[in-house]
Amino acid sequence: xxxxxxxxxxxxxxxxxxxxxxxxxxxxxxxxxxxxxxxxxxxxxxxxxxxxxxxxxxxxxxxxxxxxxxxxxxxxxxxxxxxxxxxxxxxxxxxxxxxxxxxxxxxxxxxxxxxxxxxxxxxxxxxxxxxxxxxxxxxxxxxxxxxxxxxxxxxxxxxxx
Amino acid sequence: xxxxxxxxxxxxxxxxxxxxxxxxxxxxxxxxxxxxxxxxxxxxxxxxxxxxxxxxxxxxxxxxxxxxxxxxxxxxxxxxxxxxxxxxxxxxxxxxxxxxxxxxxxxxxxxxxxxxxxxxxxxxxxxxxxxxxxxxxxxxxxxxxxxxxxxxxxxxxxxxx
Numbered sequence: 001x002x003x004x005x006x007x008x009x010x011x012x013x014x015x016x017x018x019x020x021x022x023x024x025x026x027x028x029x030x031x032x033x034x035x036x037x038x039x040x041x042x043x044x045x046x047x048x049x050x051x052x053x054x055x056x057x058x059x060x061x062x063x064x065x066x067x068x069x070x071x072x073x074x075x076x077x078x079x080x081x082x083x084x085x086x087x088x089x090x091x092x093x094x095x096x097x098x099x100x101x102x103x104x105x106x107x108x109x110x111x112x113x114x115x116x117x118x119x120x121x122x123x124x125x126x127x128x129x130x131x132x133x134x135x136x137x138x139x140x141x142x143x144x145x146x147x148x149x150x151x152x153x154x155x156x157x158x159x160x161x
Numbered sequence: 162x163x164x165x166x167x168x169x170x171x172x173x174x175x176x177x178x179x180x181x182x183x184x185x186x187x188x189x190x191x192x193x194x195x196x197x198x199x200x201x202x203x204x205x206x207x208x209x210x211x212x213x214x215x216x217x218x219x220x221x222x223x224x225x226x227x228x229x230x231x232x233x234x235x236x237x238x239x240x241x242x243x244x245x246x247x248x249x250x251x252x253x254x255x256x257x258x259x260x261x262x263x264x265x266x267x268x269x270x271x272x273x274x275x276x277x278x279x280x281x282x283x284x285x286x287x288x289x290x291x292x293x294x295x296x297x298x299x300x301x302x303x304x305x306x307x308x309x310x311x312x313x314x315x316x317x318x319x320x321x322x
Contacts, residue, residue: 018179022316047242056235056284073234074217080241081208111316114309123217144284144305148275151312155183155272 021154027113028106030150031127031140036061039068043079043094044086046071057124059138060095066135067103069095072123103128104142114147182315188274189267191311192288192301197222200229204240204255205247207232218285220299221256227296228264230256233284264289265303271311274303 035053037046039060046058050073060069071091079094080086102125104113116125127140196214198207200221207219211234221230232252240255241247263286265274277286288301 018182019316021179044242047238051239051242073238077208077234077238077241078212080238081205081212081247086242111313114312114316117309118306118313144309145279147309147312148278148305151275151308152272152279155180155275 022111023109025110025150025154026106027104027108027110027127027140027142030110030146031106031142032146034059034126034138034141036065036138037091038063039090039092041091042087043076043089043091046091047076047080047086050076055141057141057143058091059126059141060091061138064135065137066131067098067101067126067128067138068092069097070101070126071095074123098136101126103136105129106140110147110150113142117144117147183272184270186271186311186315187267188265188269188271188288188301188303191271191307191314192267192303193307195220195287195299195302197226197299198252199224200251200253202252203248204237204250204252207252208237208241208247211237216302218302218304219252220287220302221252222299225296226298227292228259228262228287228289228299229253230258231262231287232256235284259297262287264297266290267301271308275308278305278308 035049035055036059037049039062049058056073058071059067060071062068069092071094075094079089102116102120102122104116104125104127106127113125124141124143126138127142128136129139130136196210196216197220198210200223210219217234219232220228221232223229230253232255236255240250263277263281263283265277265286265288267288285302285304287299288303289297290300291297
């Protein structure tokens with residue numbers, strides 16, 4: 001094949017360019033602000049926080065603001081089906097507790113996190129930083145909404161070119 | 162610039178190739194099975210269906226199986242905070258009713274739907290087919306989970322090359 005001038009040239013295939021672009025999308029570029037509640041909160045408090053802050057996932061922290069658990073809309077809905085008083089039921093009873101919480105770091109790729117969300121069948125996870133004691137500070141929230149925004153970003157970015 | 166042999170050649174830019182690939186991803190290739198409930202169902206019935214079927218969005222249909230509304234996990238959680246008996250509260254009271262339901266068609270692009278999910282701030286929508294009376298049959302369900310799967314699919318497809 002005789003190459004002609006005027007074509008785009010990078011020395012890379014379309015697939016390679018694409019892959020690089022996807023792996024460049026990092027959690028820290030798309031993450032949302034985390035919403036935390038204390039472990040002493042009731043299930044009723046948690047439902048209120050969820051509506052006030054308009055989120056689908058809450059992170060439960062201890063007195064030193066370290067991550068100890070996570071609750072989803074689904075967990076709270078399940079609790080609300082029971083016969084218990086939601087004001088009297090502590091959120092720490094129904095939360096998913098550490099070390100069973102799936103987490104991610106600010107430098108993780110969005111692709112890696114998307115894979116975790118699908119394989120673990122969860123809607124969102126905390127973005128964390130490990131402290132010197134091996135405990136975790138919550139610094140962000142990454143959900144399927146953020147993945148959907150990344151998907152739109154990719155499509156829109158390319159169409160503008 | 163003097164072109165050299167041995168490079169990938171398509172006559173298209175990486176951006177164009179990418180855009181084509183994104184627009185080729187259609188709703189019908191990624192949609193899930195829809196879960197419907199009758200308009201006579203109670204909020205309690207709806208919550209039970211949501212857990213039995215493990216979905217976050219239910220479609221409400223009339224006696225002729227035509228779409229009349231949609232309920233989300235968030236709608237049901239809000240209802241469960243109230244003081245009403247969930248068994249006595251009809252789902253048709255709290256659902257989002259037609260024509261305010263955002264819908265999509267099997268041939269819509271995933272990018273278009275992702276845009277709708279973000280701009281309307283919803284988690285999922287029905288995939289519909291219009292009948293000869295201008296009413297809608299529900300033939301699928303498209304959620305942020307499906308968008309996340311499409312995101313993973315794109316990344317994984319390209320990395321395999």
